[in-house]
Amino acid sequence: MTTVLLVDDHPVVRSGLRAVIEAGDALTVVGEAATGEEAIVLAGHLRPDVVLCDLRLGSGIDGIRTTIALRALDPAPAVLILTTFDRDAEVLGAIEAGAAGYLLKDVDPEVIVQGIHRAAAGDMVLAPDLATRVLKGMRSPLPRLTDREIEVLRHLARGATNKEIARTLFVTEATVKSHLAHIFTKLDVDSRSRAIHVAQETGLI
C-alpha cells in the first residue's frame, strides 16, 4: 500500500484529492497539510511514500522550498508537484529541487493516480506538453539573474521609475540603469515593459 501526504492550502482541493486518490484501493492518504512548514513536520512523522504538493501555499514557504526540505528527510519521500500554473521557472525550479514530477491540476483524476504510482516507483512524471518544454529548457537554460537583479525586477514590475528604484534601494540611478542593462541582456529584451512581461511569463517573479 502506497502512502500519500497531501499539501495544499485549499481545504476543498485537499478533499478533492483525497476523494480521487482513495477511490482506488492501492493508495492511502495518511495526512494533510495546509502549509509547507506543516508538511515538513508531518512528513517526518508519517514517512509517506509520496508527497503531493501544490506550488503556491499561501503566506508561508512555497512548494519549491518545501520540496527541498522534504528531499532532505531520511527516508525522503517522492515529491509530486500538482499545481495550477505551468510557468517555466517554477517547473524547472521544482525539478531542480528534487521533485519527482510536475502535473497540472486540470488533468483527469486517473492521471494523478497514475502519477503517484509512478513517482512511488521512482519514475519521473511530467505532463506531456511540459516534458518538451523542460527538455528545451535544458538546452537553453533560463537566464540566471542575481538576487539584486531580481530585486530590481520586482520594483520594475510594480511600475517604479529608475529614480524611485534608486531611492528605495539606496543606490544611484546609474546603478539601477546598470542592473537594468544586465537584466535586459539576460532576458533578451529592450524595454522595461517587455522585461516585465517575460519575467511574468517565465515565472521569474
Add this chain to the structure above:
Amino acid sequence: MTTVLLVDDHPVVRSGLRAVIEAGDALTVVGEAATGEEAIVLAGHLRPDVVLCDLRLGSGIDGIRTTIALRALDPAPAVLILTTFDRDAEVLGAIEAGAAGYLLKDVDPEVIVQGIHRAAAGDMVLAPDLATRVLKGMRSPLPRLTDREIEVLRHLARGATNKEIARTLFVTEATVKSHLAHIFTKLDVDSRSRAIHVAQETGLI
C-alpha cells in the same frame, strides 16, 4: 432539499466541492460542468437552486458571462462565485452580472456550505474582507475604459512599444499616444509600467 450545480474546469476541485457539500444532508449536487457553456445547458435542464461557479474556466467563456447567461434563465438559479483570486474588477463584475456572492477558495468548507444556504435563501454573501472593498468600490468606481483602450492596454502589457501597437492596430503613433494618455488619466498613473501594474492588480486585463 437544496440542489446545487458545480462549475469548475478542474475535476479535482469538483470532487472536493462535492465531498464538502454532500457531507451534510441538506444539500445535493445534481450536476457538474467543466465549462460555462456546459453549465448553461445543464442548468436549463436540471434547474438547480444554486450554481457554484469558478471565474476562470479554461478556454471557453468565463464565469462572468456564464453568470449573466444563468441569470437570464427562468427560473434563474442563485449564482455563487467561488474562485481563487480576488481582483477588484472581477469581484465587481461578478456582482454586477447578478451573482449572489463571491467566496475565495481558501475558506473552510463550512463557510462554503453556509454560503450556499444563504444564497439559496436570496441573501448576498461576500467574504468579509471583500465586503469592505466592494463597498469602497461603490464609492470610487473602477475607471471605465473603452474597448479600444482595453485593446491598447493589452498590447501594452505584452511589452509592445507605441510604434508596434500602432502597426498592429493600423493607426498612427499619435493615436496610440492619445489612447495611452486617456488610459493614464483614468488609471491615475504616469508611466506604462505602472499602468500595466494597476491594470493587472484590479483585473482590468
Add this chain to the structure above:
DNA sequence: CGCGGCATCAGCCATTTGGATGATTCCGGG
C-alpha cells in the same frame, strides 16, 4: 439639430529611458 463621447491625427517640448563604454570596490574560489 446640437452636444458629448469616442477614435483618429498632429506638433512641441521636457523627461525618461536605453545603449555604449569604462572605472572602482569587494569577495570568494582556484
Add this chain to the structure above:
DNA sequence: CCCGGAATCATCCAAATGGCTGATGCCGCG
C-alpha cells in the same frame, strides 16, 4: 595571491515616452 563575477557609480548620446493643446469626423441621444 590573482581572477572573475557582482555591485557600485559615471558620462555621453540617441530614441522613446509622456504632457499639453488642439483639430477632425462619426455616432447616439435628448
